[in-house]
Amino acid sequence: MANADVPTLEIVIDYTCDRPHIDIKNTAKLAQRMNKNFAPAEDDFTRGEFDQEIDELSEEEDEEQAIIPSDADKDNQAEESGLVIRPGITRGLSAAFEKACRIDEVALDEELEMSSSSQAAETWINAFCSLTGHEYFAEVGEDFIEDDFNLTGLQSQVPMYKEALEMILDVEPEDATDEEDDEEEDDEDDEEMQVMDRGYPDAESRAAARRHLRLASDLSVIESSAEMLYGLIHQRFITSRAGIQQMAEKYEMGHFGHCPRVYCHGAKVLPVGCSDIPGQETVKLFCPSCLDVYTPPNSRFQTVDGAFFGTTFGCLFFMTFPDMDVGGTKPPPPIEASASTPTSQPPMPPQPGPSSHPHPTQQAYPQPDMINGVTPKNLAPGLGPGNIYEPRIYGFRVSEVSKTGPRMKWLRSRPADINELDECRMWAESQEAALTPAQLGDSEMVEENEEIDDGEVEDEDMAVEPNGEEVDGEAQEGDYAQLREVTTQRKKTGRRRNRSHDVMVNGSGGGTAVRVGDGG
Amino acid sequence: MEEFASDTDSDYASYWRDWFISSKGNEYFCEIDEDYLTDRFNLTGLNTEVQYYQHALDLVTDVFDMEVDDDMREQIEKSARHLYGLVHARYIVTTRGLAKMMEKYKQGVFGKCPRVICESQHLLPMGQNDTANASHVKLYCAKCEDIYNPKSSRHNQIDGAYFGTSFHNILFQVYPALVPVKTQRRYEPRLYGFRVHASAALMRWQEERRDEMKERLRARGMDTGFDAEEEEADEEGDGEIGDEGEEDGLDDMFEVGGGMAQTQIVQ
Ligand SMILES: [Zn+2]
Ligand SMILES: [Zn+2]
Numbered sequence: 001m002a003n004a005d006v007p008t009l010e011i012v013i014d015y016t017c018d019r020p021h022i023d024i025k026n027t028a029k030l031a032q033r034m035n036k037n038f039a040p041a042e043d044d045f046t047r048g049e050f051d052q053e054i055d056e057l058s059e060e061e062d063e064e065q066a067i068i069p070s071d072a073d074k075d076n077q078a079e080e081s082g083l084v085i086r087p088g089i090t091r092g093l094s095a096a097f098e099k100a101c102r103i104d105e106v107a108l109d110e111e112l113e114m115s116s117s118s119q120a121a122e123t124w125i126n127a128f129c130s131l132t133g134h135e136y137f138a139e140v141g142e143d144f145i146e147d148d149f150n151l152t153g154l155q156s157q158v159p160m161y162k163e164a165l166e167m168i169l170d171v172e173p174e175d176a177t178d179e180e181d182d183e184e185e186d187d188e189d190d191e192e193m194q195v196m197d198r199g200y201p202d203a204e205s206r207a208a209a210r211r212h213l214r215l216a217s218d219l220s221v222i223e224s225s226a227e228m229l230y231g232l233i234h235q236r237f238i239t240s241r242a243g244i245q246q247m248a249e250k251y252e253m254g255h256f257g258h259c260p261r262v263y264c265h266g267a268k269v270l271p272v273g274c275s276d277i278p279g280q281e282t283v284k285l286f287c288p289s290c291l292d293v294y295t296p297p298n299s300r301f302q303t304v305d306g307a308f309f310g311t312t313f314g315c316l317f318f319m320t321f322p323d324m325d326v327g328g329t330k331p332p333p334p335i336e337a338s339a340s341t342p343t344s345q346p347p348m349p350p351q352p353g354p355s356s357h358p359h360p361t362q363q364a365y366p367q368p369d370m371i372n373g374v375t376p377k378n379l380a381p382g383l384g385p386g387n388i389y390e391p392r393i394y395g396f397r398v399s400e401v402s403k404t405g406p407r408m409k410w411l412r413s414r415p416a417d418i419n420e421l422d423e424c425r426m427w428a429e430s431q432e433a434a435l436t437p438a439q440l441g442d443s444e445m446v447e448e449n450e451e452i453d454d455g456e457v458e459d460e461d462m463a464v465e466p467n468g469e470e471v472d473g474e475a476q477e478g479d480y481a482q483l484r485e486v487t488t489q490r491k492k493t494g495r496r497r498n499r500s501h502d503v504m505v506n507g508s509g510g511g512t513a514v515r516v517g518d519g520g
Numbered sequence: 521m522e523e524f525a526s527d528t529d530s531d532y533a534s535y536w537r538d539w540f541i542s543s544k545g546n547e548y549f550c551e552i553d554e555d556y557l558t559d560r561f562n563l564t565g566l567n568t569e570v571q572y573y574q575h576a577l578d579l580v581t582d583v584f585d586m587e588v589d590d591d592m593r594e595q596i597e598k599s600a601r602h603l604y605g606l607v608h609a610r611y612i613v614t615t616r617g618l619a620k621m622m623e624k625y626k627q628g629v630f631g632k633c634p635r636v637i638c639e640s641q642h643l644l645p646m647g648q649n650d651t652a653n654a655s656h657v658k659l660y661c662a663k664c665e666d667i668y669n670p671k672s673s674r675h676n677q678i679d680g681a682y683f684g685t686s687f688h689n690i691l692f693q694v695y696p697a698l699v700p701v702k703t704q705r706r707y708e709p710r711l712y713g714f715r716v717h718a719s720a721a722l723m724r725w726q727e728e729r730r731d732e733m734k735e736r737l738r739a740r741g742m743d744t745g746f747d748a749e750e751e752e753a754d755e756e757g758d759g760e761i762g763d764e765g766e767e768d769g770l771d772d773m774f775e776v777g778g779g780m781a782q783t784q785i786v787q
Contacts, residue, residue, distance in 0.1 A: 260634045260668040262648075262658050274636070274707075284636055286709070291719050293707045294634040297671045315711040372718040379718055389660075389667050393686045393693070400733065404692045407702050407745045408665040410730035414722060421721045 124170050128230060133300040136256060136271040136283060136309070138246040140230065140237040145169060150240075154232050157278075160218060164225035168233075228278060231308030235276065238313050244320055251317075258328070259287035260294055263389070263412070264382035265328030269294065272314040273306030281306040286314040288326035289382030290412065322374065327381035367418050376418045384414030535582045540604060545674035547629055548645045548657065548683070550620040552604070552611045557581055566606055569652065576600040580607075605682030606652065612687050618694055621687070625698075633661040634668055637705050643668070644688040647680025655680045660688045663700045702745045704730070 129137045144150055145168060155161045166172070237243035250256065251268055258266040267289035274281045274293065283304040284293040296302070318326065367376055388409050391398040399405050415421060534554060541551050556562055557580060567573040576599035578584035588596065611617040624630065625642055632640040643659035646667065657678040658667040670676050692699050704727075709719045734744045744751070 260671070262667045262669060286707075291707070291709060291722070293636045295636055297634065311710050312712050315709045315716050319711070319716070372721050374718040380722055383722075389665060391665070391689045393689045395685075398689055401737070401740055401742060402693075403742075404689070404696055404699050406665050407733070408663075410726045410733060411664060411706065412666060413726050413729050415725060421718075421725055423721055423724070 121170075124168055124226070125230070128227065133304060136250075136301070136304065137234060138238055138243055138250065140233055141242055142169060144237050144240065144242065145233055150236055151233065154229060157232060158225050158229045160222050160225045161229065163218070163222045164229045167222055167226040168230050231278065231305055234308050235273070235310040235313070238309065239316050244313075244317060247313075247317065248321060248324075256285060257297065259285075259289055259382070260297065261287065261290055261292070261382065263387040264289040265330045267326060267328035267382055270314055270317055271296075271309045273309045273311055276307055276310050276312075278305050278307040283309055287382070288318050288378070289328060289380065291380050291383070318378070319373075322378065324378070326378050368422070371418050371421055379418070379421075380414055383412050385416055387414075388412045536580055536600065537582075537604070540601065545672070545677070548624075548675065548678065549604070549608055550612065550617065550624060552607055553616060554581065556611055556614070556616070557607060562610060563607060566603060569606060570599050570603045572596050572599045573603070576603045580604055602652070602679075605679055608682050609647075609650070609684040609687070612683065613690050618691055622691060622695060622698070625691070630659055631671065633659075633663060634671075635661065635664050635666070637703060637707065638663045641700055644691065645678075645683045646688045647683045647685055650681055650684050650686075652679055652681040657683055662688075662692060662698075663702060665702075699745070701747050703747055704750050 123142075125139050125142075128134060129139050145165070151165075158164055234243075238247050247270075251270060254268055256269050256271050258264075259269050264287055267287055269285035269287045271283050272286040272293065274284055282302050283296065283306045285296055286293050318324070369375065371379060389412070391406055400407075420426065534551070537551055540546055541549055557577075563577070570576055572595060575584060575586070575596045579596055579600040580603060584596070612621050621644070625644055628642045630643045630645050632638075633643055638661055641661050641663040643661055645657050646660045647657060648655045648667075656676055657670065657680045659670055660667050706723070708723065709716050734746075737744050
């Protein structure tokens with residue numbers, strides 16, 4: 001019996017080999033415990049107020065630093081429980097070993113049992129997620145991790161995969177190692193084996209030595225491997241049903257903070273990665289209201305790998321919850337007397353977004369319920385007329401043709417008439433008007449891109465919707481497919497065929513379309 | 521520049537202003553010269569805006585020596601801060617004020633743009649209104665030309681009128697060399713590596729607007745202000761393979777307009 005909880009540590013003492021040693025697991029837990037004991041300040045920190053209180057210059061940074069326990073702190077803490085433990089630090093282990101050896105086995109077992117029964121066991125995952133800076137993480141369910149399918153391909157990405165996985169699941173490693181010291185291990189531990197083979201000819205001492213080696217120098221490797229592995233599993237988990245649900249709860253509660261952009265009016269943001277490969281980018285925050293990404297306001301998140309959230313999650317999230325209101329809450333406009341005078345508008349269904357600037361053209365055209373698979377009110381509600389910064393000097397607009405005039409308004413623009421984004425319809429209309437060479441010439445640039453995309457689409461073998469149904473003009477199939485065909489003279493005008501490359505996702509009422517390999 | 525750096529009135533002990541400038545949360549303010557404050561012309565109209573105007577002015581200029589009770593003292597103190605802010609908005613559009621604020625800007629005192637693509641572009645404080653008590657200070661990024669809320673709650677309390685709607689625009693007019701090169705790169709939401717139709721359609725629409733603007737500028741023989749390399753890439757991207765980044769670039773969430781997905785954001 002070597003598995004225990006003192007109080008949150010897992011200590012494995014191995015007396016079986018000729019040179020017994022102590023294996024200390026779950027240093028994340030240790031760090032967690034240290035946090036609780038030595039830095040109650042962390043409790044003062046309220047989730048969801050990140051962007052408020054954060055980075056209040058260096059002073060708070062210092063406070064954050066204080067949360068991380070020093071080695072001395074760890075020693076003090078450990079001595080309380082009768083052991084000197086310096087997790088992951090080789091030099092500390094001999095001392096720990098000596099102390100541990102003085103405690104006889106039975107007594108130790110009793111002690112451990114008592115302590116574990118008195119306190120609800122905290123899993124490695126709990127501990128990891130409650131570490132400072134890990135506030136964005138969801139707690140991956142153990143059943144998700146235990147399903148091998150979900151871990152496909154991760155083995156090659158993480159060093160000491162097996163040990164790391166055991167650490168995450170709080171599984172004691174002994175049994176597994178002894179029972180199946182076979183292929184699986186051999187694969188992973190090739191490197192290790194080579195080291196081993198030199199000094200330890202027979203298998204038994206080799207195994208012992210391996211364990212010892214692991215203990216000494218690999219503990220910190222396992223710990224960091226476990227974090228990496230958890231992150232990679234997390235990337236997958238949050239795109240699963242259970243995971244995305246958990247993230248939705250965190251999102252609704254504002255755990256991820258709010259968009260710093262003034263015209264987004266505090267729209268909630270979502271953590272995303274800009275790469276799926278670890279080690280490339282830190283986590284960023286995606287704002288659905290302006291479709292842009294921001295650096296988290298607190299530097300504590302600048303150590304969190306963006307790959308642990310991944311590139312797909314952000315999109316998938318808002319497709320999964322198409323009715324979730326992504327706009328911020330625009331404050332009542334008591335201040336701005338002149339420009340914006342949003343009278344209380346009746347919440348008409350076709351009303352495009354919370355934009356309180358009733359643009360003339362909005363009235364002129366009825367707005368669709370859906371545009372390209374999204375309800376107009378959830379399509380970048382923080383952009384468009386009234387939500388673009390207008391530089392002024394003494395009340396006069398700075399002209400575009402001024403040398404220092406505005407050049408970036410396009411980035412925050414959005415058509416007042418959302419129908420302008422129905423590219424298919426727009427195109428069809430222009431074709432119906434007249435198939436003149438002039439018009440064709442205009443679209444020829446696009447056409448070449450599209451040709452290439454076409455090939456790629458077939459390569460990718462994405463689920464095309466070839467159901468050949470007639471679609472009404474407002475439908476979300478909008479695509480250049482027709483454009484492509486006509487410009488290559490394979491088709492004639494005026495036809496409305498749903499030969500679309502949009503990928504239907506998630507069965508969300510057919511309301512979601514993914515544009516494949518778009519040419520920009 | 522030096523004349524501004526070595527404060528002209530450093531011989532005087534500018535006690536109150538020193539205290540004010542160095543107080544936590546007042547990092548955005550620069551020190552107003554003594555002679556600017558003592559020139560009544562610069563304060564025109566403020567006497568009606570500020571309670572206990574004369575006392576407040578005396579306090580700011582360190583000549584306040586009346587015996588008052590604590591309540592009154594606090595009132596005057598508050599008025600002095602308000603007065604300082606209102607004068608500040610006027611001062612920072614003067615040559616000296618602009619120079620001081622430019623120095624602070626260069627040092628990044630006002631923070632950095634949170635937008636990832638802006639790559640830590642320094643910000644400038646600004647107000648959305650020139651009248652007091654209307655809105656809090658915001659931060660302007662000259663790269664994306666957008667405005668952001670300060671990160672710190674302390675800075676979020678400051679009245680935007682203490683900086684005004686014009687200052688940051690005037691600064692770039694006076695120091696055009698400080699205008700950062702604009703970028704066309706942007707974040708592209710993706711799903712399993714594929715762009716999502718709704719946002720992609722909007723982005724195409726936006727990019728059409730951008731290209732129209734560039735045409736307008738070119739027609740006038742003006743510099744577009746965008747990164748030249750990007751523009752080239754953009755042009756090529758329109759014509760030839762715009763999507764070569766597609767195979768290995770699934771992770772590249774940042775795109776130059778024409779689909780060249782080569783530029784990674786580096787931390
Ligand atoms: Zn936003
Ligand atoms: Zn910016």
